[in-house]
Amino acid sequence: MLQRHKADANGDGAGPAITIRREDYSAPAFWIDSVDLTFDLDPNKTRVLNRMTLRRNPGVAAQPLKLDGQDLNLARVLLDGQCTSFKMEGQRLVLNHLPSVEEHGTAPFALEIFTTCCPARNTQLMGLYLSQGSFFTQCEAEGFRRITYFLDRPDVMASYSVTLRADKALYPVLLSNGNLVASGALEDGRHFAKWVDPHKKPCYLFALVAGNLVAREQKIRSRSGREHLLQVYVRPGDLDKTEHALQALVHSVAWDEARFGLPLDLERFMIVATSDFNMGAMENKGLNIFNTKYVLASEATATDSDFANIESVVGHEYFHNWTGNRVTCRDWFQLSLKEGLTVFRDQEFSQDLADSPSARAVKRIEDVRVLRTTQFPEDAGPMAHPVRPDSYIEINNFYTVTIYEKGAELVRMMHTLVGRAGFARGMKLYFERHDGQAVTCDDFAQAIADANPASDLARLLPQFKRWYSQAGTPCVHASGSYDAASGSYTLTLRQSCAPTPDQADKQPFVIPVELGLLSASGAALPLHLAGADSTDSAPASAPTSRLVVLTEAEQTLTFTGLGSAPVPSLLRNFSAPVVLDIETTDDQLLTLLEHDTDAFNRWEAGQRLMLRCAIDAIADGANEAGASSHIGHIGHKVLSADLIQAMRSVLRHPTLAPAFKELVLTLPSESYIAEQLDVVDPQRIHAVRQAMHEQLALSLHSDWAWAWEQHQDSDRYRPDAPSAGRRALSGLALHMLCCAARHQGAPLWPGKAYQRLKSAANMTERLNALSALVANGSELAAPALARFHALFKDEPLVIDKWFALQAGTPDRAGNRLSAVRQLMQHPDFSLKNPNRARSVIFSYCCANPSAFHRADAAGYVFWSERVIELDALNPQVAARLARALERWKKLAQPWRSAAREAIARVAAKPELSSDVREVVNRALAD
Ligand code: B3K
Ligand code: ZN
Numbered sequence: 001m002l003q004r005h006k007a008d009a010n011g012d013g014a015g016p017a018i019t020i021r022r023e024d025y026s027a028p029a030f031w032i033d034s035v036d037l038t039f040d041l042d043p044n045k046t047r048v049l050n051r052m053t054l055r056r057n058p059g060v061a062a063q064p065l066k067l068d069g070q071d072l073n074l075a076r077v078l079l080d081g082q083c084t085s086f087k088m089e090g091q092r093l094v095l096n097h098l099p100s101v102e103e104h105g106t107a108p109f110a111l112e113i114f115t116t117c118c119p120a121r122n123t124q125l126m127g128l129y130l131s132q133g134s135f136f137t138q139c140e141a142e143g144f145r146r147i148t149y150f151l152d153r154p155d156v157m158a159s160y161s162v163t164l165r166a167d168k169a170l171y172p173v174l175l176s177n178g179n180l181v182a183s184g185a186l187e188d189g190r191h192f193a194k195w196v197d198p199h200k201k202p203c204y205l206f207a208l209v210a211g212n213l214v215a216r217e218q219k220i221r222s223r224s225g226r227e228h229l230l231q232v233y234v235r236p237g238d239l240d241k242t243e244h245a246l247q248a249l250v251h252s253v254a255w256d257e258a259r260f261g262l263p264l265d266l267e268r269f270m271i272v273a274t275s276d277f278n279m280g281a282m283e284n285k286g287l288n289i290f291n292t293k294y295v296l297a298s299e300a301t302a303t304d305s306d307f308a309n310i311e312s313v314v315g316h317e318y319f320h321n322w323t324g325n326r327v328t329c330r331d332w333f334q335l336s337l338k339e340g341l342t343v344f345r346d347q348e349f350s351q352d353l354a355d356s357p358s359a360r361a362v363k364r365i366e367d368v369r370v371l372r373t374t375q376f377p378e379d380a381g382p383m384a385h386p387v388r389p390d391s392y393i394e395i396n397n398f399y400t401v402t403i404y405e406k407g408a409e410l411v412r413m414m415h416t417l418v419g420r421a422g423f424a425r426g427m428k429l430y431f432e433r434h435d436g437q438a439v440t441c442d443d444f445a446q447a448i449a450d451a452n453p454a455s456d457l458a459r460l461l462p463q464f465k466r467w468y469s470q471a472g473t474p475c476v477h478a479s480g481s482y483d484a485a486s487g488s489y490t491l492t493l494r495q496s497c498a499p500t501p502d503q504a505d506k507q508p509f510v511i512p513v514e515l516g517l518l519s520a521s522g523a524a525l526p527l528h529l530a531g532a533d534s535t536d537s538a539p540a541s542a543p544t545s546r547l548v549v550l551t552e553a554e555q556t557l558t559f560t561g562l563g564s565a566p567v568p569s570l571l572r573n574f575s576a577p578v579v580l581d582i583e584t585t586d587d588q589l590l591t592l593l594e595h596d597t598d599a600f601n602r603w604e605a606g607q608r609l610m611l612r613c614a615i616d617a618i619a620d621g622a623n624e625a626g627a628s629s630h631i632g633h634i635g636h637k638v639l640s641a642d643l644i645q646a647m648r649s650v651l652r653h654p655t656l657a658p659a660f661k662e663l664v665l666t667l668p669s670e671s672y673i674a675e676q677l678d679v680v681d682p683q684r685i686h687a688v689r690q691a692m693h694e695q696l697a698l699s700l701h702s703d704w705a706w707a708w709e710q711h712q713d714s715d716r717y718r719p720d721a722p723s724a725g726r727r728a729l730s731g732l733a734l735h736m737l738c739c740a741a742r743h744q745g746a747p748l749w750p751g752k753a754y755q756r757l758k759s760a761a762n763m764t765e766r767l768n769a770l771s772a773l774v775a776n777g778s779e780l781a782a783p784a785l786a787r788f789h790a791l792f793k794d795e796p797l798v799i800d801k802w803f804a805l806q807a808g809t810p811d812r813a814g815n816r817l818s819a820v821r822q823l824m825q826h827p828d829f830s831l832k833n834p835n836r837a838r839s840v841i842f843s844y845c846c847a848n849p850s851a852f853h854r855a856d857a858a859g860y861v862f863w864s865e866r867v868i869e870l871d872a873l874n875p876q877v878a879a880r881l882a883r884a885l886e887r888w889k890k891l892a893q894p895w896r897s898a899a900r901e902a903i904a905r906v907a908a909k910p911e912l913s914s915d916v917r918e919v920v921n922r923a924l925a926d
Contacts, residue, residue: 039166177197178266311353361573522595524545667696690810701740717761817859
């Protein structure tokens, strides 16, 4: 039985979902000063008594009070203690007979609303729901209206006190935001707890948790000497997996205080883990709720990436305490105000914690890889939207990589333009101006600029803000020419940005380009930029890297004093979120790969070289008559001998960090290769990439064996960056060796992998071994999978990995889809648990292109069935899956027509959530 009102996600009952526009923003007609909530928790019928104090907003014309609500049963409404009339407008509760402005002015009045709801039937996991017998809430963006009637918008900030009452045996722990002020026993085996939040907050930051939970805790003292209690709550059997998350929280508190002077403003800060959660985690004030995936870790069950992700998500949610909670968003169009800034902060946190220059570079490369493989495609597809969108139908669809990751890049560019100290000054001014307010992206950029009046950001602020209003990824085309007679090098940089939905013409962006020049032998050259340097600057004192800020559609830079043609190294450390289209020769790229002082561009040179080879091989195939996707037609010579040799040098390099080597030696992903092409043949891309992989495996066989032997760790497990890097490189080596073994018919390395699977002392090595066997179709894969399942059958997060590995593995025998359908029949599978649904369905539809894009369209049929099935349970998760085919227009035939048909089949369903409806309608739009 569904509780959701389809095609009415706005909760206003006004029929089909409507478009919300940023330009229509108006301040609320009422403020809510205080909220006193009493919950009688019961899975089937939870009673909620909501006593609020409200007053009219003097700045807004008098009008009725319209409170948001969704799937609530209304029992009583009292105005100042008296019965009052009300009416329903769709799902909204409307009160027309409030004290008039004439008699009452803007004096406060009291409203008491009594409702019930049914957490046990809440499968969409928004509002109040049950997970494994405990109560949890998720209110962002618009879930609070599923708990009680309210002005469910982020600019209404109120003081909360919350009383929870529940059966003591079933729900011994009762938590909400703020401080515990009272607790005790009630009749009939029930008990209560009363919490008061000392800070005003928007309702999306409200949370409660009730259940059988245990906590690991630690007391810390802040710089000011205040003591705080940090707690991580989990189910009783999971306590031994909480130390890493707790330490990540301890580090987060210290980091925000040290780097930005932002202290913890609460006596107690709690994290609670649940296995049923739509996303990663949620920053509710003082009571963060997390997906177990981002809390629980032991060396036996979690990989190095899990450990790193936990650190960054714990940091992210904690940093929201200031960027999001103390200063929040005026409206949901400003979402990147808190998300972009907080992603930037968590990225910086991870880099600062890792501490070595090489680990910082590795983290930067990983972040850019996410941006380019997920956000660039979003920016080029039907869901493209500016970092500050102008309109939406379903706000849940706009928790995107554009808002988060591109938003973080915008903050990073500001940081680059004003410098580290200048940025810290800007943050200080931002909090001085806006603490306790609900503000806009403009307010943030203005504060950073005003704190740095002499900076390029201040000078260029109106133009810089185009990054917030214009969607699409800018392209910078670079071409250079050297004039031997004058010893000068002229670099012409042209920027452009393709049209996106609703935005045909784009104005030039402010693009910070960090650059350097190398000699042909790899030496860093002093940069004399004509027109920028004083004439008397001595050559030796000239910098070897500098920042150039592009503002025009075309700009020319001239560097002087050069004895020979230099090799340009542009966009160092990925100084702007753009596509750099640069004319370089393979030799120049090889020089950069070998010598660039900028680690990012060193990695980038290797990626470009491999990408070139891939694109050439794909084009060759497309030119062959009856182009075939079969690997036999590609052969094993996609990568040039020079490139193989360069890769060998990196692998064997005496001083480069193993983590960096692993990144260099990892081929560009199939989706990144696809992004470079106008027409995408997923099978051909897979075949070419596979051929490249095999070529690397075979040509560097003895080097991989060396790498495997050299990077074994016998020490106690530690998830730090150097140890994780060694495991990453030895894991890649094992993959390569098992791949080579398949070609050579040699059982040695699969045998070693199987041994490692049995004896590994940590999950990283165990999973690397398992995936080397599964991905390479070894006959040991089946027994390895069975053994792995038997070992971890009681560890849901590990079983997620077991499912994901099988659903995400390439299709060797044309049977991956039937394997996926079988996985869905497995007793451990459940569509209702988002982690499990993602581990099977998303791993197949979103992370396994060659198995998903079948010529017979069966993958697409599977996709459409799952979107529809999931939509009835959980529209947010369904809408994410619905996006798997949004780039269908780029596909070659026959996939293109088949994909369109599958999307149309979903769109034809009359009973769709507004979440999925918005995604499929956009995908089908011209
Ligand atoms: N702010 C939450 C995301 C909420 C998503 C709502 N659909 C987590 C985060 O970004 O920290
Ligand atoms: Zn966030």
